[in-house]
Amino acid sequence: NAGVTQTPKFQVLKTGQSMTLQCAQDMNHEYMSWYRQDPGMGLRLIHYSVGAGITDQGEVPNGYNVSRSTTEDFPLRLLSAAPSQTSVYFCASTPGQGYNEQFFGPGTRLTVL
Amino acid sequence: AQKVTQAQTEISVVEKEDVTLDCVYETRDTTYYLFWYKQPPSGELVFLIRRNSFDEQNEISGRYSWNFQKSTSSFNFTITASQVVDSAVYFCALISISGGYNKLIFGAGTRLAVHP
Numbered sequence: 001n002a003g004v005t006q007t008p009k010f011q012v013l014k015t016g017q018s019m020t021l022q023c024a025q026d027m028n029h030e031y032m033s034w035y036r037q038d039p040g041m042g043l044r045l046i047h048y049s050v051g052a053g054i055t056d057q058g059e060v061p062n063g064y065n066v067s068r069s070t071t072e073d074f075p076l077r078l079l080s081a082a083p084s085q086t087s088v089y090f091c092a093s094t095p096g097q098g099y100n101e102q103f104f105g106p107g108t109r110l111t112v113l
Numbered sequence: 114a115q116k117v118t119q120a121q122t123e124i125s126v127v128e129k130e131d132v133t134l135d136c137v138y139e140t141r142d143t144t145y146y147l148f149w150y151k152q153p154p155s156g157e158l159v160f161l162i163r164r165n166s167f168d169e170q171n172e173i174s175g176r177y178s179w180n181f182q183k184s185t186s187s188f189n190f191t192i193t194a195s196q197v198v199d200s201a202v203y204f205c206a207l208i209s210i211s212g213g214y215n216k217l218i219f220g221a222g223t224r225l226a227v228h229p
Contacts, residue, residue, distance in 0.1 A: 031215070043219040059216070097213075104158040
């Protein structure tokens with residue numbers, strides 16, 4: 001199993017550009033989530049999904065969209081990138097609900113100029 | 114409101130010293146789960162332990178041990194005889210029923226540096 005994969009590893013955007021961060025898992029996990037990690041703030045939940053077709057907002061959802069058309073994939077879309085979205089983004093998955101161990105992807109480092 | 118506080122931003126120790134990382138949490142729920150994750154310099158997040166609110170037994174895994182005390186809302190992590198490979202950022206996290214068990218709340222993390 002590849003586990004949780006994320007692409008790209010690094011990305012530089014200009015303010016106002018849009019892009020999609022990809023996340024995929026091959027463990028048939030129902031629950032998937034996106035976090036952002038900023039210095040001194042730990043990880044903060046952006047959006048999560050409890051199954052295909054079901055998504056909900058986390059702590060910091062503004063400026064981001066998600067969809068879950070399959071169990072395997074959970075892309076995160078930045079609609080109009082802003083410098084405040086410069087961060088490291090982690091995708092995670094877990095079987096069942098979020099209170100189980102979450103398996104994290106390797107992260108995407110995004111810089112918005 | 115739910116909150117996790119890791120008051121120690123950075124800790125520096127010399128190899129073979131014991132070190133304790135503090136974690137204090139806040140929740141009104143009686144059913145919740147606590148976690149510790151390790152983030153080594155390579156950047157990935159590694160799961161260390163999960164503890165539910167009804168299990169206050171301390172846990173030991175090799176050089177790692179965890180002390181869960183509901184009376185003080187703390188879930189502290191001790192590394193015995195630290196090694197350079199323990200150098201990492203360590204995160205404590207909380208998830209509870211009021212968040213539908215879907216919103217994992219992380220502390221800000223403690224950066225541990227173990228020097229030879």
